[in-house]
Amino acid sequence: MNHFDIRDGEMHAEGVSIRELAERVGTPLYVYSSATFERHFQVFSQALWAQDALQSPKNEAPLIAYATKANSNLAVLQTLAEQGAGADTVSEGEIRKALTAGIPPERIVFSGVGKTDEEMAFALKTGIYQLNVESKPELERLSHVAASLGLVAPIVIRINPGVGAGGHAKITTGGAKDKFGVSAREAIALYGQAAADPNIAPMGIACHIGSQITDLAPMQAAFSKMRGWVQELRAGGLSVERLDLGGGLGVPYFNMSEPPSPEDFAQMVALTVGNLGVRYTFEPGRLIAANAGILVSRVIHIHEREDSGQKFLVVDAAMNDLIRPAMYDAYHDIRPVVAVQTNETATYDVVGPVCETGDTFTRGRDLPALKAGDLVAFMSAGAYGAVMGSEYNSRPLAPEVLVRDTDWAVVRPRPSYEEMMNREVLPEWLRPHRVRAD
Ligand SMILES: Cc1ncc(COP(=O)(O)O)c(C=O)c1O
Numbered sequence: 082m083n084h085f086d087i088r089d090g091e092m093h094a095e096g097v098s099i100r101e102l103a104e105r106v107g108t109p110l111y112v113y114s115s116a117t118f119e120r121h122f123q124v125f126s127q128a129l130w131a132q133d134a135l136q137s138p139k140n141e142a143p144l145i146a147y148a149t150k151a152n153s154n155l156a157v158l159q160t161l162a163e164q165g166a167g168a169d170t171v172s173e174g175e176i177r178k179a180l181t182a183g184i185p186p187e188r189i190v191f192s193g194v195g196k197t198d199e200e201m202a203f204a205l206k207t208g209i210y211q212l213n214v215e216s217k218p219e220l221e222r223l224s225h226v227a228a229s230l231g232l233v234a235p236i237v238i239r240i241n242p243g244v245g246a247g248g249h250a251k252i253t254t255g256g257a258k259d260k261f262g263v264s265a266r267e268a269i270a271l272y273g274q275a276a277a278d279p280n281i282a283p284m285g286i287a288c289h290i291g292s293q294i295t296d297l298a299p300m301q302a303a304f305s306k307m308r309g310w311v312q313e314l315r316a317g318g319l320s321v322e323r324l325d326l327g328g329g330l331g332v333p334y335f336n337m338s339e340p341p342s343p344e345d346f347a348q349m350v351a352l353t354v355g356n357l358g359v360r361y362t363f364e365p366g367r368l369i370a371a372n373a374g375i376l377v378s379r380v381i382h383i384h385e386r387e388d389s390g391q392k393f394l395v396v397d398a399a400m401n402d403l404i405r406p407a408m409y410d411a412y413h414d415i416r417p418v419v420a421v422q423t424n425e426t427a428t429y430d431v432v433g434p435v436c437e438t439g440d441t442f443t444r445g446r447d448l449p450a451l452k453a454g455d456l457v458a459f460m461s462a463g464a465y466g467a468v469m470g471s472e473y474n475s476r477p478l479a480p481e482v483l484v485r486d487t488d489w490a491v492v493r494p495r496p497s498y499e500e501m502m503n504r505e506v507l508p509e510w511l512r513p514h515r516v517r518a519d
């Protein structure tokens with residue numbers, strides 16, 4: 082079931098009219114569906130939990146650590162925590178948000194190529210499940226931090242399997258020249274070093290080869306290599322109890338595209354690396370969040386260029402609200418929020434008000450004919466949308482609304498201009514100066 086569907090001539094998120102939300106909260110705004118977040122988490126987890134080959138020797142189901150970077154709104158995290166989600170985090174801020182939302186430390190994984198000493202200390206004192214170590218200098222710093230706290234750091238080593246995949250070069254992580262993880266050779270040496278270090282407990286290995294992956298083949302290739310490396314470590318007398326296979330499964334941004342289903346993914350995983358006598362971890366982000374959210378925007382006006390004849394649909398959302406099209410040439414479906422009464426269509430360049438040519442959501446898109454004041458929804462904007470927002474051009478961050486059945490709540494309000502300005506502080510040598518008193 083699609084939780085953003087057209088009923089009575091207008092788009093709803095579950096039981097709530099998007100038009101009404103836009104009128105009450107103002108545009109641009111993000112709208113999320115609780116039921117969709119829950120359903121996506123359940124479909125993915127159940128598919129993996131159903132595979133006997135993926136149970137740990139102690140009968141633990143795989144840990145599903147939602148990649149909080151995709152959407153870390155506290156209300157979203159709590160919605161997922163209530164479904165049993167863990168968290169894949171990449172900063173102290175994300176660990177703190179996960180804990181605040183009720184995700185227990187034993188379900189928190191900490192990845193990232195540049196963890197600071199302070200962040201490592203925070204993670205160790207919190208007692209999280211594991212730190213995914215991505216380099217030799219990181220392992221050595223972690224050892225010092227753990228020693229200074231009198232703690233032992235549970236780690237997995239992130240291997241870069243040399244299989245890159247993903248929807249765009251900027252979101253491919255598993256290539257030999259990407260900054261993430263170490264080569265298998267180096268990982269095996271580091272694992273031995275970690276096993277000999279009283280401050281480190283090496284638990285296993287991890288990989289994550291990219292994001293928006295719509296083909297199982299590269300994942301299968303990487304996982305099959307991971308299997309070999311687990312066996313190689315064990316053959317060298319080292320114990321391997323955990324295997325973290327990352328996230329990366331793609332979603333259908335186009336109506337036409339059909340990425341692999343979670344069931345197909347789970348079967349592939351079970352066949353490729355099942356029954357290894359380890360506890361598995363998965364770190365899905367986009368799969369859980371992308372289609373659980375939309376960005377709602379109002380058409381400011383239509384500017385038709387006299388010379389080129391181009392029609393610019395100028396909307397009140399911009400690249401600072403949703404940067405994916407500018408950054409990765411990403412495609413988002415754009416749909417009218419209120420069903421358009423005519424069959425007439427028009428070809429638009431959809432642009433925001435920011436002072437950059439890159440502030441273009443799409444070029445030459447055929448859409449139903451629209452007019453100033455109409456509402457449009459950028460679909461599949463629940464992942465890497467609001468979290469990547471900025472206040473560029475001094476535009477306040479778009480608010481976020483979470484819908485649950487017929488209820489809704491603003492879960493991050495739009496800051497007022499005064500709040501925006503009060504965050505900045507004048508140095509002593511500049512006198513407070515106001516041109517306007519109001
Ligand atoms: C280590 C790690 N885990 C999980 C994710 C989540 O990826 P996705 O949102 O594509 O599932 C990422 C992002 O690519 C990542 O770098």
Ligand SMILES: N[C@@H](CCCC[NH3+])C(=O)O
Nearest residue numbers: 150252292293405464465
């Ligand atoms: N921000 C990217 C995904 C990055 C995945 C995190 N490693 C996107 O919007 O597609």
